[in-house]
Amino acid sequence: xxxxxxxxxxxxxxxxxxxxxxxxxxxxxxxxxxxxxxxxxxxxxxxxxxxxxxxxxxxxxxxxxxxxxxxxxxxxxxxxxxxxxxxxxxxxxxxxxxxxxxxxxxxxxxxxxxxxxxxxxxxxxxxxxxxxxxxxxxxxxxxxxxxxxxxxxxxxxxxxxxxxxxxxxxxxxxxxxxxxxxxxxxxxxxxxxxxxxxxxxxxxxxxxxxxxxxxxxxxxxxxxxxxxxxxxxxxxxxxxxxxxxxxxxxxxxxxxxxxxxxxxxxxxxx
Numbered sequence: 001x002x003x004x005x006x007x008x009x010x011x012x013x014x015x016x017x018x019x020x021x022x023x024x025x026x027x028x029x030x031x032x033x034x035x036x037x038x039x040x041x042x043x044x045x046x047x048x049x050x051x052x053x054x055x056x057x058x059x060x061x062x063x064x065x066x067x068x069x070x071x072x073x074x075x076x077x078x079x080x081x082x083x084x085x086x087x088x089x090x091x092x093x094x095x096x097x098x099x100x101x102x103x104x105x106x107x108x109x110x111x112x113x114x115x116x117x118x119x120x121x122x123x124x125x126x127x128x129x130x131x132x133x134x135x136x137x138x139x140x141x142x143x144x145x146x147x148x149x150x151x152x153x154x155x156x157x158x159x160x161x162x163x164x165x166x167x168x169x170x171x172x173x174x175x176x177x178x179x180x181x182x183x184x185x186x187x188x189x190x191x192x193x194x195x196x197x198x199x200x201x202x203x204x205x206x207x208x209x210x211x212x213x214x215x216x217x218x219x220x221x222x223x224x225x226x227x228x229x230x231x232x233x234x235x236x237x238x239x240x241x242x243x244x245x246x247x248x249x250x251x252x253x254x255x256x257x258x259x260x261x262x263x264x265x266x267x268x269x270x
Contacts, residue, residue: 012053028052039063070116077119086217087210097125125221129193133215136187190214242267
């Protein structure tokens, strides 16, 4: 046995024998070979260390699927030619009927080591299931501005200038005035639910105007605008709001499915 030889063990994921001089990675209940560990290394060298062999088998299958998805997503992203951009956040290709959200600089997810995952996921128009707006946090910011006004202040210099009786010397000195402005800012979320998911994508926006622009842009991607009508400044309700209200009544058993469908047709003008 060589000086740097290690015991022969089996990979907990593929059960392949790991030789004495082969590199291996420690897991929760054993070791993993170089081939099996490779999909996990994009998340960092210790991303899997707390998992058991059975957990890693499932994770590895999911990771292989994820790799294929992100590789295909990168191709879709490169083929897009956005015809619209909203607030430099939402980018829409009206020809291919696809869109994506630019979340970080250059549209890349820089925290991923895998190059393909640095690009935002591309969605189809038909992937949109539901759109809504909600209020975020209020933030208070203050700004202080100091203005300098010139004024005359008298300086008494005794014994040095003007003799023992002293002298009065006029001096120009600056006096500052500080004004503080306090501004309260309301943030907004535009929430987009994707088909087959339970939690929406929530886009944080700093003002109501931008939130409405994003909201209306998402609505414009929906065939026949079946989810709701465009939100205009000053309006408080939409088709989507009305449908959600009656859907809540249906879920609570207050109205039946036939009544809900009738109301839905009425709201949408079908």
